[in-house]
Amino acid sequence: GAGVSQSPSNKVTEKGKDVELRCDPISGHTALYWYRQSLGQGLEFLIYFQGNSAPDKSGLPSDRFSAERTGGSVSTLTIQRTQQEDSAVYLCASSGTGVGPLHFGNGTRLTVT
């Protein structure tokens, strides 16, 4: 079975442009997380989806960031009007019930020039 898939692997964009990052979780996993990791730093929580419940958006750093999860499966993280400080690796993870091991994708490395 496939693991968590993220695309693109790398994204270079100009400051001010919008970007969309995609995450395909493991089939059947109800919980999905987005994290951000700056170079050499820990993981910063962004947003958490659990089943049909309202997502926990408490980690989104500004209103330029948004995420959705369609049909309880694929998720898209959108960053509008990107800034240089948005440069980081964006990691997606899923788990079967929200309790238990998180399965991570390989991340999207975003570089804003």
Place this chain on the structure above:
Amino acid sequence: SQQGEEDPQALSIQEGENATMNCSYKTSINNLQWYRQNSGRGLVHLILIRSNEREKHSGRLRVTLDTSKKSSSLLITASRAADTASYFCATETTSGTYKYIFGTGTRLKVLA
């Protein structure tokens, strides 16, 4: 803000030695997990310890949890060069939604 703080931030040891990393957290938890990250990409789950457990083993890994001190430790015995990676603790909080908050990580280097 980060829930967990690992120490040390970096650790360098010789192959065959034991490596100990510590994690402290701030709020009540349901469980605590340890993850490993190679090359700054995806993390791999190592071990989960529940709040009512005090110690757990998996192969060369030993994890302890002290909820009264809000701390956990990860011991890797007989380390190998392949253990070189960053190690993170993650706590499932009991407040609000059940989400996982990661610590700042320990960068372990095992010298051959």
